[in-house]
Amino acid sequence: NAGVTQTPKFQVLKTGQSMTLQCAQDMNHNSMYWYRQDPGMGLRLIYYSASEGTTDKGEVPNGYNVSRLNKREFSLRLESAAPSQTSVYFCASNQGPNTEAFFGQGTRLTVV
């Protein structure tokens, strides 16, 4: 029972490089989310997808783009990485706003 799977688990980027963080869930959930976790800031919502075919901005969307590829997969893209994007990124999913959310194991990203 995999739940929410994120790849990669660790990544080091140089400033200006681009990369895509992948997320897949096997629970047939409608909604998927991307959060970042920073010391002293807690978890903050970057983007979410309420259902397949829709995406919306969260609290901190600047510098990121997302794609809801299908019901299972939701990717996060950094077009030109900056040191301020050094963080731990978590993907989450649930069936809808009134249901339990499940999180992946995180991607630890360092931008140098």
Added chain:
Amino acid sequence: KQEVTQIPAALSVPEGENLVLNCSFTDSAIYNLQWFRQDPGKGLTSLLLIQSSQREQTSGRLNASLDKSSGRSTLYIAASQPGDSATYLCAVRSDYKLSFGAGTTVTVRA
């Protein structure tokens, strides 16, 4: 904007003592409240989900209460064990957004 506060930020107790973790939020218009556990370097594990219409939820040694009108939730962990050492996060859902507290880091001493 929803603000979620968890007090205390850290807690150290001897094994066997009951744990009481507090969470407060500013906007009572919520769908639900969820408690998570996070071990160092790991993801978030869901512990309990309380719907806005519920007063409490129980799972094993864990019991969570919700007073929506006063914007408070409490997580009780009975008879703590060293394996309960972790950071506990409270999150409230308004529409599609989960707003998180900064967490309470718990250490249970053997």
